[in-house]
Amino acid sequence: xxxxxxxxxxxxxxxxxxxxxxxxxxxxxxxxxxxxxxxxxxxxxxxxxxxxxxxxxxxxxxxxxxxxxxxxxxxxxxxxxxxxxxxxxxxxxxxxxxxxxxxxxxxxxxxxxxxxxxxxxxxxxxxxxxxxxxxxxxxxxxxxxxxxxxxxxxxxxxxxxxxxxxxxxxxxxxxxxxxxxxxxxxxxxxxxxxxxxxxxxxxxxxxxxxxxxxxxxxxxxxxxxxxxxxxxxxxxxxxxxxxxxxxxxxxxxxxxxxxxxxxxxxxxxxxxxxxxxxxxxxxxxxxxxxxxxxxxxxxxxxxxxxxxxxxxxxxxxxxxxxxxxxxxxxxxxxxxxxxxxxxxxxxxxxxxxxxxxxxxxxxxxxxxxxxxxxxxxxxxxxxxxxxxxxxxxxxxx
Amino acid sequence: xxxxxxxxxxxxxxxxxxxxxxxxxxxxxxxxxxxxxxxxxxxxxxxxxxxxxxxxxxxxxxxxxxxxxxxxxxxxxxxxxxxxxxxxxxxxxxxxxxxxxxxxxxxxxxxxxxxxxxxxxxxxxxxxxxxxxxxxxxxxxxxxxxxxxxxxxxxxxxxxxxxxxxxxxxxxxxxxxxxxxxxxxxxxxxxxxxxxxxxxxxxxxxxxxxxxxxxxxxxxxxxxxxxxxxxxxxxxxxxxxxxxxxxxxxxxxxxxxxxxxxxxxxxxxxxxxxxxxxxxxxxxxxxxxxxxxxxxxxxxxxxxxxxxxxxxxxxxxxxxxxxxxxxxxxxxxxxxxxxxxxxxxxxxxxxxxxxxxxxxxxxxxxxxxxxxxxxxxxxxxxxxxxxxxxxxxxxxx
Numbered sequence: 001x002x003x004x005x006x007x008x009x010x011x012x013x014x015x016x017x018x019x020x021x022x023x024x025x026x027x028x029x030x031x032x033x034x035x036x037x038x039x040x041x042x043x044x045x046x047x048x049x050x051x052x053x054x055x056x057x058x059x060x061x062x063x064x065x066x067x068x069x070x071x072x073x074x075x076x077x078x079x080x081x082x083x084x085x086x087x088x089x090x091x092x093x094x095x096x097x098x099x100x101x102x103x104x105x106x107x108x109x110x111x112x113x114x115x116x117x118x119x120x121x122x123x124x125x126x127x128x129x130x131x132x133x134x135x136x137x138x139x140x141x142x143x144x145x146x147x148x149x150x151x152x153x154x155x156x157x158x159x160x161x162x163x164x165x166x167x168x169x170x171x172x173x174x175x176x177x178x179x180x181x182x183x184x185x186x187x188x189x190x191x192x193x194x195x196x197x198x199x200x201x202x203x204x205x206x207x208x209x210x211x212x213x214x215x216x217x218x219x220x221x222x223x224x225x226x227x228x229x230x231x232x233x234x235x236x237x238x239x240x241x242x243x244x245x246x247x248x249x250x251x252x253x254x255x256x257x258x259x260x261x262x263x264x265x266x267x268x269x270x271x272x273x274x275x276x277x278x279x280x281x282x283x284x285x286x287x288x289x290x291x292x293x294x295x296x297x298x299x300x301x302x303x304x305x306x307x308x309x310x311x312x313x314x315x316x317x318x319x320x321x322x323x324x325x326x327x328x329x330x331x332x333x334x335x336x337x338x339x340x341x342x343x344x345x346x347x348x349x350x351x352x353x354x355x356x357x358x359x360x361x362x363x364x365x366x367x368x369x370x371x372x373x374x375x376x377x378x379x380x381x382x383x384x385x386x387x388x389x390x391x392x393x394x395x396x397x
Numbered sequence: 398x399x400x401x402x403x404x405x406x407x408x409x410x411x412x413x414x415x416x417x418x419x420x421x422x423x424x425x426x427x428x429x430x431x432x433x434x435x436x437x438x439x440x441x442x443x444x445x446x447x448x449x450x451x452x453x454x455x456x457x458x459x460x461x462x463x464x465x466x467x468x469x470x471x472x473x474x475x476x477x478x479x480x481x482x483x484x485x486x487x488x489x490x491x492x493x494x495x496x497x498x499x500x501x502x503x504x505x506x507x508x509x510x511x512x513x514x515x516x517x518x519x520x521x522x523x524x525x526x527x528x529x530x531x532x533x534x535x536x537x538x539x540x541x542x543x544x545x546x547x548x549x550x551x552x553x554x555x556x557x558x559x560x561x562x563x564x565x566x567x568x569x570x571x572x573x574x575x576x577x578x579x580x581x582x583x584x585x586x587x588x589x590x591x592x593x594x595x596x597x598x599x600x601x602x603x604x605x606x607x608x609x610x611x612x613x614x615x616x617x618x619x620x621x622x623x624x625x626x627x628x629x630x631x632x633x634x635x636x637x638x639x640x641x642x643x644x645x646x647x648x649x650x651x652x653x654x655x656x657x658x659x660x661x662x663x664x665x666x667x668x669x670x671x672x673x674x675x676x677x678x679x680x681x682x683x684x685x686x687x688x689x690x691x692x693x694x695x696x697x698x699x700x701x702x703x704x705x706x707x708x709x710x711x712x713x714x715x716x717x718x719x720x721x722x723x724x725x726x727x728x729x730x731x732x733x734x735x736x737x738x739x740x741x742x743x744x745x746x747x748x749x750x751x752x753x754x755x756x757x758x759x760x761x762x763x764x765x766x767x768x769x770x771x772x773x774x775x776x777x778x779x780x781x782x783x784x785x786x787x788x789x790x791x792x793x794x
Contacts, residue, residue: 005582022605030578049606050613057609108751125708127749130726138644138708140623140631145710147718149623149642151560152549158633159712161623162559163548164603171747173570178748180577181427185402185753187584194751201729201747204718206561208419208744209446212454214715215742216447221715226537226546226558234537236555245546247535311522311535313542315556318611318618321544321601329527332598345612347605350568350598351575352524354505354591356582 002356004031009183011035011091012082013066014073016043018139018165019123019199020095021062022172027091027179028065029349029358035085035374036066039073040395042367053342060344060364064336069375070368070395073104077393082106084378086114090192091179093121097136098128108194119182119192123175127198137199142167146203151210154225167199174202232278233257236315238290239298247311251275256308260301261292337363339397368397399753401428406580408432408488409479410463411470413440415536415562416520416596417492418459419569424488424576425462426746426755432482432771433463436470437792439764450739457741457761461733465762466771467792470501474790479503481775483511487589488576490518494533495525505591516579516589520572524595534596539564543600548607551622564596571599629675630654633712635687636695644708648672653705657698658689734760736794765794 009032013024028034049058072078086092094101111120125137143149143161153160178195186192210221228234236243248254258266266272271281278285293301298314305312322333332348349358371394375385388394406429410421425431446455469475483489491498508517522534540546540558550557575592583589607618625631633640645651655663663669668678675682690698695711702709719730729745746755768791772782785791
C-alpha cells in the first residue's frame with residue numbers, strides 16, 4: 001500500500017461533528033496521520049444515525065483514516081498531554097466556537113511559543129472577527145445567511161435549502177486547501193500560521209457568477225427552479241417512463257438536441273430563432289418537446305442525446321447512484337473496516353491521484369482505540385500511561 | 398504585499414469556463430503563478446454575463462490573480478511553445494473532456510518524459526474511466542446524476558437543483574486539494590503525478606451523512622424541503638416582518654428556543670415531551686410558535702435567540718448579504734482591478750491565512766495581456782516573439 005502524499009504530516013484534530021472531521025478525513029485519505037482527540041464521551045456523532053452492529057455509519061463516513069485518543073482537555077494533566085502532542089505536530093485543526101481555544105490556554109501566542117512551525121486551522125460559522133462572532137452557527141443557518149438558500153427553489157415557491165450540510169462540507173474542503181497551502185509556505189519560511197474558514201464565507205464563494213451579475217446590474221437574483229434563468233429549452237423534460245435533465249447550454253448544443261428529436265427546424269423557424277423568442281414561447285416549445293420525448297424511454301433518450309453530445313442525465317436517487325456502473329467504475333462506494341468492528345459501506349475518494357492514490361490505510365477508530373500507542377510514540381512509559389488512565393486524564397480504548 | 402504561501406509554484410492553466418478557472422483562482426489567491434493559456438478568441442466567459450465598460454464581471458469573478466497568454470494550441474509552433482512552458486512548470490491543469498490532452502500530443506507518458514516533476518490535474522464530469530467517459534458533462538447534469546438534486550426540494554415537489562454551479566465549484570476546490578497534496582508528496586519523491594476530480598464524484602461526496610443512512614437502512618432518502626427529516630421544531634418560522642430560520646438541532650437548544658418564546662413548558666408537556674411526539678404534532682406546534690413569533694420583528698428574534706445560543710438567521714438575498722456588516726468585517730466583497738480596465742467588485746477570499754493572507758496580487762488579465770512577458774521569461778528573444786505573433790501562434794495583448 002502506498003503511503004500517500006501527506007505521509008509524515010501529523011495533524012492533531014480537536015474537531016467534532018461535521019466540518020472539521022470532513023477536513024481531517026480528506027487529509028487522512030491523502031496519507032496524513034490524523035490524531036483525533038476525543039472527550040471521554042467521544043465525538044457526539046459516534047452515537048448518531050442508524051447503528052450497524054452498534055457502530056454509527058455516519059461516524060464511519062467522516063472518520064476513516066484517523067486514530068482516536070481520548071483525552072480530558074478540562075484537566076491540567078490532559079492539557080499537558082495535549083501540549084506535548086502539539087510540540088512536534090504539524091497541524092492543529094479545531095471547529096469550536098471562536099475563543100474556545102483561548103479558554104483552553106491555547107492562544108495563538110502560546111501555540112507559537114510551543115511550536116513555531118505549527119499550523120493552526122479553525123473552521124467556524126461566521127469567522128473570528130466581526131459582529132456575529134459570538135453567534136452559534138449551523139449549516140441551515142449558514143445556507144440562509146450566505147444567500148445560497150435565497151436563489152434555490154421554484155420561482156413561485158419558498159427559498160430552499162440543500163439537504164446535505166454543504167456549508168460544513170465546503171468549509172472543510174477549503175480548510176484542507178488552506179492547511180496544505182500553509183504547509184507548502186512553511187517550507188520557505190520555517191513558520192506555521194493560522195488558517196481560518198467560515199461556513200458562511202465558503203458558501204458565499206460559491207455564489208461566484210450569480211454575484212457577478214448582481215454586482216454588474218444591482219438586480220437581486222431570483223429563484224428559477226430547475227430552469228435556466230437565461231436559456232430555453234433547458235431543464236427537465238418528460239419521457240415515456242420519467243424525466244430527463246437536459247442542459248442545452250448554448251445554441252450549438254441546442255441544435256444537436258433538436259436534431260435528435262427531429263425538431264431541427266425549430267432553430268430556423270422565425271417564431272423560435274433567437275433565445276429571447278424561445279424564452280417567450282416556453283410553453284409552446286415545452287409541449288413540442290414533451291410530445292416527442294414522451295414516445296420513448298429515458299434510456300433511449302439518454303443514449304441518443306449523449307451520443308449526439310448533448311449533456312443530459314436522469315435525476316438519480318441514492319439507490320440508483322449506488323447502482324450506477326459509472327460510480328462503480330470510479331470506486332465511489334467502498335468498504336471501510338472499523339477497529340475491532342464490522343466493515344461498513346462509505347463513499348469513496350473524490351480526489352484521484354495517479355501514483356499515490358487515496359486508500360483506507362487506517363480503520364475507523366474505536367473510541368480511544370489509539371490512546372496507548374499515540375502516548376507511547378510521544379515517549380510516555382507504560383507506567384505513566386497507566387497513571388494517566390487511572391486518573392481519568394486519558395481513556396484507553 | 399506578502400507573496401503568499403504558494404509563491405514560486407508555476408501553474409500552466411489550460412482550463413476555461415468554470416471548474417478549472419475556479420481551481421486555479423484559488424491557487425492564484427494563495428500566491429501561485431497562474432499562466433492562463435487562452436485560444437485566440439479567449440476563454441468564452443470573457444464574452445458572458447453583463448459587461449461593465451466592456452468587461453465581464455463573470456470573468457473577473459474567476460480569473461483574478463492570473464496572467465493571460467494567447468497561444469494557438471492547434472499549430473505545431475503553438476504546441477512547441479506549450480512544451481517549453483511545461484518543461485519547468487510545477488502543475489498543468491485542464492478541464493477538457495477526457496482524451497483531449499492526448500489529442501494535443503500531451504499523453505501522460507509524453508508529459509512525464511518532458512518533465513517528471515510535473516503534476517497534471519484534470520477536472521471533468523464523470524472521470525476518465527468507466528462507461529460514461531465520453532458523455533458531455535454539465536453542472537445541472539452532475540447535480541442530477543450524483544443524487545444531489547434528488548434530496549433537495551419540497552416533500553411533495555420535484556427534485557430541485559441548486560442554482561449556483563456547485564458541482565463545478567466543489568470539483569475545483571477538491572482539485573486544489575489534490576494538487577497541493579501532490580506538491581507536498583513531490584518533496585519526498587521528486588516525482589509529479591496525475592490528479593483527477595470528477596464533478597459527479599465531488600458532489601456525491603457531499604452526500605456523506607445522507608448516504609451513510611442509506612447504507613445502514615437501504616431506505617432511499619426522501620425530500621423534506623426546509624424541514625429537518627428527523628427533528629421538530631426546526632426550519633423557517635414567521636415573525637411580524639418575515640421569516641426566520643431556526644436550527645434547534647438538539648433538545649438543549651430547543652429548550653433555549655422555547656424559553657425565549659415563553660414556551661418553556663412545551664418540553665415538559667406530555668403531549669410534546671419527546672421528539673417523536675413533536676414530529677407528530679408538527680401543525681399544532683407550528684401554530685403555537687408562529688403565534689408567539691408573529692408579535693415581534695425578525696430583528697427582535699434574531700437578537701434574542703442568538704443571545705440565548707440558538708442558531709438562527711434570516712434568508713438573505715444577495716443585496717442583503719452584500720450589505721451585511723459581518724460580510725464586510727470578513728472582507729468578503731472586494732474590488733479587483735482589470736489589466737488596463739476598470740475595477741470591479743468580486744467576492745473575497747474564503748481562506749483566511751494569518752501570516753500570508755490571500756490578496757489581489759495580479760489584476761484580472763486582458764486577453765493575452767501577459768503573452769510577451771511570459772515568453773520573455775521562457776527565454777524567447779524579442780525577435781522570436783515578434784515572429785510567433787506574426788504567424789498567429791501567439792497573440793500579444
